[in-house]
Amino acid sequence: MGNLSKLVVLNIRNNNISGTIPPSFADLATVTVFNIRRNSVHGQIPPWLGNLTALKDLNMGGNMMSGDVPPALSKLIKLQFLSLALNNLQGLIPPILFNMSSLELLNFGSNQLSGSLPQDIGSILPNLKRLNLFYNKMEGQIPASLSNTSSLEFINLHGNKFWGRIPSNIGQNGCLTAFEVGNNELQATESRDWDFLSSLANCSNLFVVDLQLNNLSGILPNSIGNLSQKLETLQVGGNQISGHIPTGIGRYYKLTKLEFADNLFTGTIPSDIGKLSNLRKLFLFRNRYHGEIPLSLGNMSQLNKLILSDNNLEGSIPATFGNLTELISLDLSFNLLSGKIPEEVISISSLAVFLNLSNNLLDGPISPHVGQLANLAIIDFSCNKLSGAIPNTLGTCAELQFLHLQGNILHGKIPKELMALRGLEELDLSNNNLSGPVPEFLESFQLLKNLNLSFNHLSGPVPYKGIFSNPSAVSLTSNGMLCGGPVFFHFPACPYPAHDKLARHKLLHILVFTVVGAFILLCVSIATRCYIKKSRGGARQGQTNIPELFQRMSYAELLLWKIWLAVEASAVYIKGLLVLVQI
Structure with missing residues (x-):
C-alpha cells in the first residue's frame, strides 16, 4: 500500500484487522485522512506518522495500541482531528502536542495517560471544539483559559484526578453542549464556588452536566434550575451537597437522566418532577428526603430505573407506579414506607x-x-x-436469581411450586413463622449458593445432597423440630433413617402386594365355606346335631381352614408393619 503515492484517504475502520501498522505506510505522503478506528491493531504508535505532514484527520481509536504518545506527532501542523482513545497508551501526554494550534478535536479518552493541562490551553489551542480526556490519570486544575476558546463545545474530563475549583467562567463562550467533569477531586465549599453554574446558564444548547463523584459541598444554588431547557442529563450524585431539589425542575422536559443521589439533600421530593415525561433514570437514593412519594411520579411513563432508597420517605407506595410500564428496576428500600404493597406495583410485568x-x-x-x-x-x-403465606405464584417467576423474604411474619409451608425456580442463587426465608418440611427439591438447585431458612418452625428430615452438603452455604439454626441431615448440622437422628427412603418405598410396595394377595385368599375362603354349608343343608331333619367343629372334614376342607387361619395371622402382622412405616 505504500506504493499508492497519490492516496488521499485511508479509511479501514470497523474491521477485524490485526497486527502492527506496516512501515510501508510511511510513504503515504499525500494522505490527509488516516482512519484505522475499531480494529485490533497493536504495538506502539510509530513516530514516522509525524512525517505525514498532509494529515488532517488521524484516528487510531478503539484498538490495542500501547506505549507512549510520540512527540513527533506535533509536526502534523495541519492536523485538525486527533483521536487515540480506547487504547492502552500510557505515560505523559507530550506538552508539545498542545501547541498544535490547528486542532479542533483532541480525544485521548480511556487510556492510562498522565500529566496535566497547560493553564494557557485556551490560547494555544484557539480552534479547539472537543476535548476528551475521560478515564485517564490526568491531574491538576481545570484551566480557566478554556473559556477563551470561542468554539469549545464539548469538555469531557470524567474519571481523572483533577482537583481544585471549577472555573467560574467555564461557560462564558455560550457554546458548550456537554460539560462532564464527574469522578474527579474537584471542590466547592463556599457559595462562590458554585458560580460556574451561572456561567453554564449562558449555554443555550447544553444537554449534559456531569458533576458526580467529586468533593463538592455546600448548598446547591437555585441557579441549577436556570440551565438550558435542552438538558438531557443532570448528575450531581456522590458529593456532600445539601439543600433541596430546586423548584422548577419540571421545566427540563427533555431530561432523560436525573441523579441527585448520595448527598445531604433534605426536604420533600417536589411534585413537579412528575412533569419530566421523558425521564428514564431517577436516582435520589442516600439522602435525607422525607414526606410522601409524590403520586405524580407515576406520570413518567418512560422511566426504567427508579431508585429512592436510603431516605426517610413515609406513607404508602403510590399505586400510580403501576403506570410505569417501562420500569425494569425499582428500589424503595430503607425508608419508612407503610401499608400494603399495591397490586399495581407488584404486577409491573x-x-x-x-x-x-x-x-x-x-x-x-x-x-x-x-x-x-x-x-x-x-x-x-x-x-x-x-x-400470610408465601404465594404459590412465585413459582412462575422463572428468571429469579435472588429471593429475600427474611425478617417478616410469613407463615405456612414453603410452596412446592418454588421447585420451578432453577436459577436461584440466593434464597433467604429466615426469621419468619414458616412450618413444615425443608423442601427436598432444593437439593437439585445447582446454582444455589446461599440458603438461609433459620429461625422458623420447620420440622422433619434435613436433605443430604446438593447445597445441604456445604456447611458454609446453608443456615438452618433455630428450627427446633428438624432431624437427620449431614452431621455438621448436629440435629438429632430421625425415628427412621431419613436417607433410606427408597427402602421404605420398597417395603410399602411389598406390603401392598401382600395385603392384596391376602384379600384374594380371604375371598376364596369365604366363598368355599359358603359352598360347604349349602351342600350340607340337605341332611336329614331327625339327625342329631353334632357341633360343626367336630364333624368329619375332607382333606380339601381342612386345607381351606388352614388358609383362613394364615390370612388372619397375616392381617395382624401387616397392620403392625404399616404402623412402623408411618412412624
Whole structure:
C-alpha cells in the first residue's frame, strides 16, 4: 500500500484487522485522512506518522495500541482531528502536542495517560471544539483559559484526578453542549464556588452536566434550575451537597437522566418532577428526603430505573407506579414506607432487574399477582411486617436469581411450586413463622449458593445432597423440630433413617402386594365355606346335631381352614408393619 503515492484517504475502520501498522505506510505522503478506528491493531504508535505532514484527520481509536504518545506527532501542523482513545497508551501526554494550534478535536479518552493541562490551553489551542480526556490519570486544575476558546463545545474530563475549583467562567463562550467533569477531586465549599453554574446558564444548547463523584459541598444554588431547557442529563450524585431539589425542575422536559443521589439533600421530593415525561433514570437514593412519594411520579411513563432508597420517605407506595410500564428496576428500600404493597406495583410485568422494598414498615400479605414478574431477577421484601403465606405464584417467576423474604411474619409451608425456580442463587426465608418440611427439591438447585431458612418452625428430615452438603452455604439454626441431615448440622437422628427412603418405598410396595394377595385368599375362603354349608343343608331333619367343629372334614376342607387361619395371622402382622412405616 505504500506504493499508492497519490492516496488521499485511508479509511479501514470497523474491521477485524490485526497486527502492527506496516512501515510501508510511511510513504503515504499525500494522505490527509488516516482512519484505522475499531480494529485490533497493536504495538506502539510509530513516530514516522509525524512525517505525514498532509494529515488532517488521524484516528487510531478503539484498538490495542500501547506505549507512549510520540512527540513527533506535533509536526502534523495541519492536523485538525486527533483521536487515540480506547487504547492502552500510557505515560505523559507530550506538552508539545498542545501547541498544535490547528486542532479542533483532541480525544485521548480511556487510556492510562498522565500529566496535566497547560493553564494557557485556551490560547494555544484557539480552534479547539472537543476535548476528551475521560478515564485517564490526568491531574491538576481545570484551566480557566478554556473559556477563551470561542468554539469549545464539548469538555469531557470524567474519571481523572483533577482537583481544585471549577472555573467560574467555564461557560462564558455560550457554546458548550456537554460539560462532564464527574469522578474527579474537584471542590466547592463556599457559595462562590458554585458560580460556574451561572456561567453554564449562558449555554443555550447544553444537554449534559456531569458533576458526580467529586468533593463538592455546600448548598446547591437555585441557579441549577436556570440551565438550558435542552438538558438531557443532570448528575450531581456522590458529593456532600445539601439543600433541596430546586423548584422548577419540571421545566427540563427533555431530561432523560436525573441523579441527585448520595448527598445531604433534605426536604420533600417536589411534585413537579412528575412533569419530566421523558425521564428514564431517577436516582435520589442516600439522602435525607422525607414526606410522601409524590403520586405524580407515576406520570413518567418512560422511566426504567427508579431508585429512592436510603431516605426517610413515609406513607404508602403510590399505586400510580403501576403506570410505569417501562420500569425494569425499582428500589424503595430503607425508608419508612407503610401499608400494603399495591397490586399495581407488584404486577409491573416490565420489571426485569430488581424490585427492592426491604427495610420498611410494609404489612399485609404478598399478593399472588407477584407471579406476573416473570422476567425479574431479584425480589427483596425483607425486614418488613408482611404476613400470610408465601404465594404459590412465585413459582412462575422463572428468571429469579435472588429471593429475600427474611425478617417478616410469613407463615405456612414453603410452596412446592418454588421447585420451578432453577436459577436461584440466593434464597433467604429466615426469621419468619414458616412450618413444615425443608423442601427436598432444593437439593437439585445447582446454582444455589446461599440458603438461609433459620429461625422458623420447620420440622422433619434435613436433605443430604446438593447445597445441604456445604456447611458454609446453608443456615438452618433455630428450627427446633428438624432431624437427620449431614452431621455438621448436629440435629438429632430421625425415628427412621431419613436417607433410606427408597427402602421404605420398597417395603410399602411389598406390603401392598401382600395385603392384596391376602384379600384374594380371604375371598376364596369365604366363598368355599359358603359352598360347604349349602351342600350340607340337605341332611336329614331327625339327625342329631353334632357341633360343626367336630364333624368329619375332607382333606380339601381342612386345607381351606388352614388358609383362613394364615390370612388372619397375616392381617395382624401387616397392620403392625404399616404402623412402623408411618412412624
